[in-house]
Amino acid sequence: MVSKIDDIFSSWGEGRNVLLYGPPATGKTRLISELFQALQQPPQAKRGIQLNAANAVQPFSRPALPITIPMPAKVVWTTFHQSYGYEDFVLGLRPKMNATGTSLEPWAGVFLDAALELDDPHSQYKSVVIFIDEINRGNAARIFGEFMTFLDFDYRADGKVPLPVPLRQLAFSGGVSEEIHRPGGDSSTIAEGFVFPKDVYIVATMNSVDRAAVPIDSALARRFDRIEMRPDLDALAEHWELDPATVPVPDDSNWMGLEPLEAGYLLLDRLNVAIASDLGPEFELGHGLLTPILASLVDASGTVQARSEDDLWKSLAKTWDDVLFPQLEDRYSGRPEQLMGLLHVDSPPASGDYAWRLRSAKSASASARTLSPVRVSNLDLDIIKRSFKWLTR
Template identity: 65%
Template sequence: MTKKLDDILASWAAGRNVLLYGPPATGKTRLISELFQLLKQAQQGTSGILLDPNESEKPFSRPSKPLTIPQPVKVVWTTFHQSFSYEDFIIGLRPDITSTGTRLRPWAGLFLDAALELADPDSEYKSVVIFIDEINRGNAARIFGEFMTFLDFDYRKEGRVAIPLPLRQLIYKDGLSEPIFRLGGKEAQIPENFTFPKDIYIVSTMNSVDRAAVPIDSALARRFDRIEMRPSLEVLAQLWSIDRDTIPSSIDDIRDTLSPLLAAYLILDRLNISISSDLGPEFELGHGLLTSIQASETDRGMEQESLEDNIWRGIATAWDDIIFPQLEDRYAGRPEQLIDLLRIETPPLEGEYAWKFRRSVSSALISRTLEPVRTSELNVDVIKRSFRWLAG
């Protein structure tokens, strides 16, 4: 995560926007939300940003190196969705009701308002950072419209080819536009040949798995530095105090003694290798799906065996509610691959196994479909045997 944060700051320093992309639960939104809070609270100075992944409560601190953008920084958060529009992000017309009647007046969206903020001589801010979560859940090309050009810093003020704002929706008189309502209640006017300010930066996230999301077109994507957020076993190893150097290349000899957390660690590793081979790495399962599994403070006084049983059941609950639904979604229309993934045709030689083929109640008919099961409702010995077998 520290490297990802450094990459964001380096992109801003180079005059580039940032797109974090990857499967769900890989820390994209968490990273930018922590960065949002830090920049929101930061005061003008020479402090930079440091991320310590071992500090789960307050992972960010302020080292001596400077930020790469001018301070103070105004931060703006938004999430794109199917109803989010050009009018919300750039400029739109809204009715303004007065004593003399009703007329349509221009209102600035988030992106234009950022430009107006830096053009305001009374503003305290020197730069604006816009955080866009789930950028591909809206029609991003339509939302940005002609302002897609200004994602490229070369066409902004102080750029190599500064281009005036193409706001043909506005009425100009005597070199100034009609008044524009801003988000904070102020009004502003734009002079003719106004160029987009330099110090406006965007950091966004994109889910690489969701089929319902709108793909980012190439013209928009090339204006972002793309930073991949991959599932990280290292995060789980740190969270669960797993020494990866002690894990053998084959677990056959230690399978029956696998701890619940090591089993969960190995399961995620095995599932993601299979998913990557079958579907591609962008469909892997994020480590965040498992970070909720740990011994709670209320469990600390339990006997070791009871504590481990609770963790096993926590793994089973996470499997039922989070992980298996993700697998069903990824392997929709590929039942044989899911059967192989769950090792249904090669179960343990002894004892009950959680996953099996569906059988007819009144005959010997067996279907090559899964018997519905909630593993969290099974006997804990079955849970242990099943997840240890699934681990490798």
């Protein structure tokens, strides 16, 4: 995570916005949370060593991750959705009742308010960071409007071609705008020819699987550096304190000896290889879907206790029922044969019951090629173990 935060700061230092994209549960929200913390307390950098001679126990340490934007930074969070518009992000006009009737007052949205913050000589902040979650769930081109130009740092203050901010909705008198209301109750005015400040930075997230989302257009996309967030088996192994080097490759001789966390690790690996080759890597399952399975628990006395194997198998089965299988059903909607192939329905273990099988009808004249409904976590423990071990192959 630290290396990706470093990448974000590097992009900002080069005058670029950042877009984190990938399947769900690949750590996009967690990375943003860590970035928020980094703006308040920088984590350790990956390079360099600093010496503290006064610390005899640990004299050497990594220096703090360098923050390459002016500090302190104001952090703003917003989420795009289908009802989110230009009025929320840039500038909107809201009605106000008065003695003579109704008038329209300008209200700054998130992006314009960031510019007003840095234009305010009394502000304590030297930069503003805007987090945009789910940027492709709204009509981004409409939300940014003509302010899409100012995503490009070349057209801001100190850029190659600084341009005046076009705010035709505002009334100007004597070279100064009418009062603009801001979130939090403050108000500001701006001068004609106002140039968008340099130190407004954006980091956005995008779910690559969401079919209901609106694809971002090329004019918007080219103003972002893209950082791909992929499923990370190493992160899952670290979460479970599992050494990937010791996880066996399942074959005819060893598959029955797999432990529950090894099976979970191998299961995610196999499913994602199959999904990537069939549907594309953007449809893979994020490792975060399995992190609710905990290798150990803290008891009432505060002691860390490793969970029993049986408990872990049951936890894997419940996670499959509640999280993993619904994701597979969504990805293979309308493609039952591919899903059944993924589950080895036609090639179950040679002996013993198996969780996934074809549905049968009481009438001999009725035949079907469809999965029999099953909640794996309700099955006997022996069937749960056998089924997930076989599914890793």
